[in-house]
Amino acid sequence: RRRSRHQEDKSLVLDLNNPKHVNRLKALGIFAALFACLSAIGGYRSYHFTESTEFCGLTCHKVMEPEFVTYHSSPHAKVSCVECHIGSGADWYVKSKMSGLRQVYAYLTNSYELPIDTPIHNLRPARETCEECHWPEKFSGNLEKTITHYTSEEDNHPYAVRLVLKVGGGSGEFASGIHWHVSSGFKIEYISTDRKRLEIPWVKMTAPDGKETVFTSEEFDPEILNSTHEIRTMDCIDCHNRPSHIFKDPLKLVNESIGEGKIDVKIPEIKYNVMGLLEEFYATTEEAHEKIEETLTATYLDDPEIEGATFEESVKNAIAEVKEIYSSTFFPEKHVDWTTHPDFNGHFRWDGCYRCHDGTHTADSGEVITHDCNNCHLISGQAEGFEEVANMEYELQKFYHPMDMGELEPEDKCTDCHEAPEPTDYVEVAKGE
Structure with missing residues (x-):
C-alpha cells in the first residue's frame, strides 16, 4: 500500500x-x-x-575523380549529374538511392573494382533525360565542321578536312540525316552480344508504315534470338555514349592545343615528340609529369643550338599544356585512360557507326545497310600546308588521305589503321607482364 x-x-x-x-x-x-x-x-x-555535382564528384573523389574531371570539360558541364543519372520522378529517385547504398558500402569497405564500370545497362532511357532538352522531331539542317590534324613532320604543318554533317532527322521537312535513327517515324532495334555494345550482329528497322526489315551480319548466329541478349530500342546513348564523361583521344587533344596556340606549332617536331610521350605507360600521374618535363626540356632547352627567351617560354608553355592533356584523359591510379571507355560518336578510333554501317549487315531481300560515307557527311574542302589550309576553297569532293595510299576502297574503314589500342591493363603492366 x-x-x-x-x-x-x-x-x-x-x-x-x-x-x-x-x-x-x-x-x-x-x-x-x-x-x-x-x-x-x-x-x-x-x-x-546529395543531389549536387560536388557530392557526386568530391565526396567520392577517391573513386570518381576521372568522371569528375572529364565532366567539367564536357559539353554538359552546366548540367548537374542527377538530371541525367536520375531525372525527374520519385521512382527513379528511389532506384538511384537504393543503388547508391550498394556503392557507398563498396566505397567504405574498399571492395570496389577498378576501373569503375560504366552502368550503361542501368541508365534511365534517353527519352526521359536527353530529350528533356534535345528534341529529335526538331532536328533540322546541316552543320559545317573543320577537322585539323597536324603532321608529325619537323614543321608540324596542318592537314584539314571540312565536312558538311547531315544532322537532320527523318521527317523530310528539312534536310534529313543522321538523327532519323531516333525520329518519331522510325524505330530501330538491335541486339549486342557484348557488354560494351561493340558487336551488333542483328538490327531491325520498322518504317512509319509498319514495314519491318531485319539485317544480320556475317557473324550472326540465329541462336542469339533465343538467348538472354536484350533487344534494345535505339536512342541517343547508342551513338552519344559518352555525352559528359568524355575521355578524349590524346591525338585529338594535341591537335586542338596546337590549333589554339597552347602548343607552339613553330617548335620543331613538337607533335611527334609529344605523341611519343603520351603513348608511353606511366604508373602514376606524377611519374608522367616528371617524364614529360624531363624529356621535352632535354630535347629543346638543353640543346645549345636552340636559344632565345621567346622559344624557351614557348617550350615551357608546351610542357605545361602536355601535362594538362595527360591529366585530363589519363588516370593511372584509377586504372582509367582514353582506351578504357569506347566512344561511339564517330568512326575514327572505334567502330561507332561501323557497328551497323559496315557493308555486311544484309536483309533477306538483299538490301544492305549502307556503307556510303556521303549519307552522313559530305567533304566540302581538303588541304595540306599552312597557306593551303588558310585558303581552302569550298568544293564538294572525294576524300583523299594525306599519306599516299592510292584509291581507297568502299569497304575501307578509318579504324582499319587508326583503331584505338586495347584497354590498358594497369595491374598486369605494373607487374611487368
Whole structure:
C-alpha cells in the first residue's frame, strides 16, 4: 500500500491551472517546433547536397575523380549529374538511392573494382533525360565542321578536312540525316552480344508504315534470338555514349592545343615528340609529369643550338599544356585512360557507326545497310600546308588521305589503321607482364 502511494506521488501530473506547468508546456512546444523546423531545413539541405555535382564528384573523389574531371570539360558541364543519372520522378529517385547504398558500402569497405564500370545497362532511357532538352522531331539542317590534324613532320604543318554533317532527322521537312535513327517515324532495334555494345550482329528497322526489315551480319548466329541478349530500342546513348564523361583521344587533344596556340606549332617536331610521350605507360600521374618535363626540356632547352627567351617560354608553355592533356584523359591510379571507355560518336578510333554501317549487315531481300560515307557527311574542302589550309576553297569532293595510299576502297574503314589500342591493363603492366 505504501509502495502504491509512493508511485502515485511520483506520477506526472499536468495541471493547466498551474502557471508553472503551462509555461513548461509552452517551452516544450517551442522547442519541438524549433527542432522540427531545423530538422526540415537540415533534411532539405541534405537532400540537395546529395543531389549536387560536388557530392557526386568530391565526396567520392577517391573513386570518381576521372568522371569528375572529364565532366567539367564536357559539353554538359552546366548540367548537374542527377538530371541525367536520375531525372525527374520519385521512382527513379528511389532506384538511384537504393543503388547508391550498394556503392557507398563498396566505397567504405574498399571492395570496389577498378576501373569503375560504366552502368550503361542501368541508365534511365534517353527519352526521359536527353530529350528533356534535345528534341529529335526538331532536328533540322546541316552543320559545317573543320577537322585539323597536324603532321608529325619537323614543321608540324596542318592537314584539314571540312565536312558538311547531315544532322537532320527523318521527317523530310528539312534536310534529313543522321538523327532519323531516333525520329518519331522510325524505330530501330538491335541486339549486342557484348557488354560494351561493340558487336551488333542483328538490327531491325520498322518504317512509319509498319514495314519491318531485319539485317544480320556475317557473324550472326540465329541462336542469339533465343538467348538472354536484350533487344534494345535505339536512342541517343547508342551513338552519344559518352555525352559528359568524355575521355578524349590524346591525338585529338594535341591537335586542338596546337590549333589554339597552347602548343607552339613553330617548335620543331613538337607533335611527334609529344605523341611519343603520351603513348608511353606511366604508373602514376606524377611519374608522367616528371617524364614529360624531363624529356621535352632535354630535347629543346638543353640543346645549345636552340636559344632565345621567346622559344624557351614557348617550350615551357608546351610542357605545361602536355601535362594538362595527360591529366585530363589519363588516370593511372584509377586504372582509367582514353582506351578504357569506347566512344561511339564517330568512326575514327572505334567502330561507332561501323557497328551497323559496315557493308555486311544484309536483309533477306538483299538490301544492305549502307556503307556510303556521303549519307552522313559530305567533304566540302581538303588541304595540306599552312597557306593551303588558310585558303581552302569550298568544293564538294572525294576524300583523299594525306599519306599516299592510292584509291581507297568502299569497304575501307578509318579504324582499319587508326583503331584505338586495347584497354590498358594497369595491374598486369605494373607487374611487368
